[in-house]
Amino acid sequence: MARAADGSLDRAENAKLIQHIEQGGISTLLYGGNAIFYHLTLAEYRAALEMISELAADSSLVIPAIGPAYGTMLDQAEILNDFAFPTAMVLPQRDIVTSAGFCTGVRNLTQRLGKPVVLYLKFGGVVTVEDAAALVNDGHISAIKYAVVREDYMRDDYLKALTEKIDPSLILSGLGDQPAITHMRHFGLGGFTTGCGCVFxxxxxxxxxxxxxxxxxxxxxxxxxxxxxxxxxxxxxxxxxxxxxxxxxxxxxxxxxxxxxxxxxxxxxxxxxxxxxxxxxxx
Known part of the structure; x- marks a missing residue:
């Protein structure tokens, strides 16, 4: 997310970045951590949604992040409902949630949005395999972005258990280009998210x-x-x-x-x- 010298969102520079990414063959734009979406004020959130929805090509899928705090999710949901984004990505917090409580929050959120969300799993065990599968089976999840860091990506019991309960094609490798081969080849994941793809x-x-x-x-x-x-x-x-x-x-x-x-x-x-x-x- 490009900003002007005074810290305001820079429409012209964001247009350059979006066009660069799209011209490189990428047609899904995910505005989450790399875009520092979690630090936007509510006023900036609306402005950012307006900007990216106008700048992205009609053929591009744009997915903004929402949350991570529950109150923030609900306030942002009211703003998101004024736009036509097909989904949003939710990042679970690690220290002040339980798995069951987080899933209740997701169900409340999707009810407000009237659409499923992308579940971002960044920390192992924050959401249990059973709770994640229940959200998928009940239609609350459009995809899962899996980004749990491992020393050896071939050895990941949490991911293995997820793929046994959830269609692996719904799960995306979420740690950039480095573990993408392992995640897609050996676990059957449906794709991967990229950070360095913003540049290359x-x-x-x-x-x-x-x-x-x-x-x-x-x-x-x-x-x-x-x-x-x-x-x-x-x-x-x-x-x-x-x-x-x-x-x-x-x-x-x-x-x-x-x-x-x-x-x-x-x-x-x-x-x-x-x-x-x-x-x-x-x-």
């Missing part, structure tokens, strides 16, 4: 096509091209690194980073620029 959308599109064609060597070669930037995101902060990388790549002036996040130091920006150059030379 064609490369991410190529990765998806290679996985779908089961060209595993090609897919692995493409995945490795993302590593210079992905490693920085893993080690130094996925949101702030991507925010500044988008600008350093010359795609759009993304502007200041919203509190409660902070600007990468000058030395880190130099590392981002070097990573971008390395990826560009590999393409």
């Amino acid at each position: 959308p064609q490369l991410s599109t190529d990765l998806l096509k290679a996985i779908q064609a089961e060209n595993w060597d090609e897919a692995e070669a493409i995945r490795e091209r993302f590593l210079p930037l992905e490693n920085l995101r893993d080690n130094l902060g996925p949101i702030t690194i991507l925010h500044r990388a988008t600008e350093l790549a010359g795609i759009a002036q993304t502007g200041p980073i919203s509190p409660l996040l902070s600007e990468p130091a000058a030395a880190i920006r130099e590392q981002i620029a070097a990573a971008l150059t390395q990826i560009q030379q590999s393409v």
Whole structure:
């Protein structure tokens, strides 16, 4: 999400970013953590929804995030009902929820919206497999974005249990391009979300096509091209690194980073620029 120097939403720069992503073959725009959607005020939330709904191509699927606090979800639902977005993404909190309580909240939310939502599973066990399956079976979930970090993505009992209870095609690998091959090849997930695809959308599109064609060597070669930037995101902060990388790549002036996040130091920006150059030379 690009902002002007005064912190306001920058329509012209967001248009550049959206067009760059769409021209790279990506037709689903998910506004969640990387867009820092969870720190928007209610007034900004409406303005952001108006902007992205007007700027995105008619053929693009736009999914805004909602919440994560319950009260925020309900207030944002009233705003979302003024728009035609087919779904929204809900991020469970980790420390002040129970699985059953969260699922009650989702049911209340979808009743207000009149449509199912994307369930974002970022922490193992916050929502139990049984509760997630019940939400899916009862028609409250349009998709699941699965983003639980593992040391070994081949070994994930939570994901395995989810795929045994829920159609794997409804579950998307939600950790960027790095675990996408493992998640789609070995767990049968239906697709993946990308962060670095904001900068290199064609490369991410190529990765998806290679996985779908089961060209595993090609897919692995493409995945490795993302590593210079992905490693920085893993080690130094996925949101702030991507925010500044988008600008350093010359795609759009993304502007200041919203509190409660902070600007990468000058030395880190130099590392981002070097990573971008390395990826560009590999393409």
